[in-house]
Amino acid sequence: xxxxxxxxxxxxxxxxxxxxxxxxxxxxxxxxxxxxxxxxxxxxxxxxxxxxxxxxxxxxxxxxxxxxxxxxxxxxxxxxxxxxxxxxxxxxxxxxxxxxxxxxxxxxxxxxxxxxxxxxxxxxxxxxxxxxxxxxxxxxxxxxxxxxxxxxxxxxxxxxxxxxxxxxxxxxxxxxxxxxxxxxxxxxxxxxxxxxxxxxxxxxxxxxxxxxxxxxxxxxxxxxxxxxxxxxxxxxxxxxxxxxxxxxxxxxxxxxxxxxxxxxxxxxxxxxxxxxxxxxxxxxxxxxxxxxxxxxxxxxxxxxxxxxxxxxxxxxxxxxxxxxxxxxxxxxxxxxxxxxxxxxxxxxxxxxxxxxxxxxxxxxxxxxxxxxxxxxxxxxx
Numbered sequence: 001x002x003x004x005x006x007x008x009x010x011x012x013x014x015x016x017x018x019x020x021x022x023x024x025x026x027x028x029x030x031x032x033x034x035x036x037x038x039x040x041x042x043x044x045x046x047x048x049x050x051x052x053x054x055x056x057x058x059x060x061x062x063x064x065x066x067x068x069x070x071x072x073x074x075x076x077x078x079x080x081x082x083x084x085x086x087x088x089x090x091x092x093x094x095x096x097x098x099x100x101x102x103x104x105x106x107x108x109x110x111x112x113x114x115x116x117x118x119x120x121x122x123x124x125x126x127x128x129x130x131x132x133x134x135x136x137x138x139x140x141x142x143x144x145x146x147x148x149x150x151x152x153x154x155x156x157x158x159x160x161x162x163x164x165x166x167x168x169x170x171x172x173x174x175x176x177x178x179x180x181x182x183x184x185x186x187x188x189x190x191x192x193x194x195x196x197x198x199x200x201x202x203x204x205x206x207x208x209x210x211x212x213x214x215x216x217x218x219x220x221x222x223x224x225x226x227x228x229x230x231x232x233x234x235x236x237x238x239x240x241x242x243x244x245x246x247x248x249x250x251x252x253x254x255x256x257x258x259x260x261x262x263x264x265x266x267x268x269x270x271x272x273x274x275x276x277x278x279x280x281x282x283x284x285x286x287x288x289x290x291x292x293x294x295x296x297x298x299x300x301x302x303x304x305x306x307x308x309x310x311x312x313x314x315x316x317x318x319x320x321x322x323x324x325x326x327x328x329x330x331x332x333x334x335x336x337x338x339x340x341x342x343x344x345x346x347x348x349x350x351x352x353x354x355x356x357x358x359x360x361x362x363x364x365x366x367x368x369x370x371x372x373x374x375x376x377x378x379x380x381x
Contacts, residue, residue: 023063027070028332029098030055030322032315033086033105033115034129036075039210039236043262043311044107047129048073049304050315051104056303058323065326067099071319076111083111087118100124101332104318107311109133109182116141123334125341127321129314132258132281133185137358143338147317147350148258148281149364151182155189157366158255158279161380162228163197168253170228174221175204176241178211178233186232186257202226207233212240218248228253235262239269246272253277262310266371273371277379282313282350283367284378289349317348 032051034044048071055069063069074090076083083106094100102125106112112131119126120141128136128146132154136144162170173194177187184206191201203224205217218241221229229245229252231238238260245254255277256265266273285308286293300308321341326332329340346353354362368380 021062023059023066023068025063025066026068027099028064028067029070029072029093029100030319031072031074031086031090031100031103031105033074033076033083033090033103033111034107035078036073038077040078040107040234042264042309043130043235044075045306046309046311047104047107047315047318049300049306049308050129050312050317051319052303052315053300053312054316054319054323056299064101064323065330065332067332069101069323074105076106076115078108078111080110080114083115084118087115090124091118091122094122094124099332101326101337102126102322102334104129104315104322106131108180109136109185110180112136113181116144119143125322125325125334125338127318129318130258130281130311133181134189135185137360141359143334145321145338145341145355145359146361147314147321147348147353148361149366150360151186151189153364154257154279154281154366155186155193157368158230158257159190159193159197159199161277161279161368162230162253162255163194163199165380168228170199170226170253172200172202172224172226172228174202174224174226174229176217176221176229176231176233177206178209178237179206180209182259183209183232190230190232207237207241209234210236212237214241214244217241218244218250221245222248222250226252228255231256231260233257234259235264235268238265239267239273242276243269243272255279261369261376266374266376274374276371278369278371278376280310280367280369281365282311283365284369284376285313285349287378313349317350317353320348321346321353 036044074086109131132151177183238256258280261280325337325341329336369376370379
């Protein structure tokens, strides 16, 4: 049994126990800032559910140093202005004297970049569960961390998989990306990585977030005759692009990025999603948790009205980072918690968590999935 499986065995035994003392010192807030309405609501809700489960576990064991962890959801609507408004609301709560440990958020890189202009000056810790835009950890923030790899790693792993995997062996790749910071950044990084591997960019196209018609783009891709297609964007674009390519006879290997790793990519593609590859920052939970998956699922269902999905273990792991950082620091003071997080050596469902000075993981991992029989199946590493 590996270390991760042993860690989960201990966790499940704790969950099965009668519970610890009731928290007595009052409440400490952790905000979860993510899209909870609109086109990305499902993804945001999966983060929220994972965070709530981790909070529930610590509360059942007596709380965080005697404080009950209260999860407060904040809807950023997948919009930069709304994200800034969320951050300003949190700043106002701090000014009003509310006891706050930190923020799990935001979900998208664009909203995280916008909100960090407020958060960077607040005495709290920010742990993003999913934002991967590379420059986020190049701005000198002292209170920002992520539990996922960044897009430098994602682009490298994806490029190597498309070019070096003998089942694909692509040498001429079409790059398509959406028009937000996440898509633009990943598209550029992918072009760089393909160049390093000696592969050719057949065509590079930008589309809009939530675009659903690709008549011109499909013709451009078809004319370029690539032997693989890479898409950096979300689940609200990916299935429609893939379906229209297949309908036009373009059936070469297709890879999408973590932003598309949601069930809508399969459900909305009318069968055309079968066979596509997707990269993701988290492994398949059933693989990680092995025999303990059913117990984790039961615990999740006891506090949520829906089953865990794509980013539930991201939200869970982000909350564990905040909680373990505070425990290690022995205080809820944000700057001291941040310093303690930099010294963490923690095992989570996302894998090993240990940070460099910038807030990036020292060990960054990206996992490759393929749609098989209408489900995401982990095929790499």
